[in-house]
Amino acid sequence: MSDVASACAVEPLGDDAWLLRFGDAIDDRCNAQVHAVAAHIRAAAPAWLRDLVPAYASLGVFFDDAADAADVRDELLALVRTTTVGQSAPATLRTIEIPVAYGGEYGPDLASAAAELGLSPEQLIARHAAGDYTVAMIGFAPGFPYLSGLDPALALPRLATPRARVAAGSVAIGGTQTGIYPRESPGGWRLLGRTPCTLFDPDHDPPTLLQPGDRVRFVAIDAAAFAAASGARR
Secondary structure (H helix, E strand, O other), X not given: OOHHHHOOEEEEOOOOEEEEEOOOOOOHHHHHHHHHHHHHHHHHOOOOEEEEEEOOOEEEEEEOOOOOHHHHHHHHHHHHHOOOOOOOOHHHOOEEEEEEEXXXXXXXXXXXXXXXXXXXXXXXXXXXXXXXXXEEEEOOOOOOEEEEOOOHHHOEOOOOOOEEEEOOOEEEEEEOEEEEOOOOEEEOOEEEEEOOOXXXXXXXXXXXXXXXXXXXXEEEEOHHXXXXXXXXXX
């Protein structure tokens, strides 16, 4: 049995879905297992498959309700047993560059966050933009990417009182994670900057710019570049 299979538990998630659970914490190794299994299932393309929903430590597998749930479970377990983490070909991995205007009106928490971390704003920008991030999951709001790979030294507590309005495109740190607000919404993460990219467009296929498993790199831009790129899909 593979390490992936030995770590996997299966539980029902309704009449037409199984939940594959690989752990119960935010952990990069566990998340890599989730994405490896998801890629393996997609490649196998079983006739009953309707959707896959990766999370940090689990994978929701939705199947055609005409299929026999027990048979689907058995086939899923067989696919998990034959999954190898890191088996995806490099050509299948996407790296998306996200331009970010840091500080000022775009990142109202940059200065205070830098002071709390014992850094200058410029140092915080450089270290945040230097990260090699992975979209661990999409959640909270349509298109909101939870990004793993934040430098542990940049971890910041959420605001004691969340903001009632956070601008669409805001790039933020919350605890040990960084992420991007796809649309205006309430939020308590620390706002470092903002991207002009549109992360969620229901009229686009797919509607979300970023997908679970994508690699993300932030690129610092100035206000003029932000204005020129405003509303861009990528």
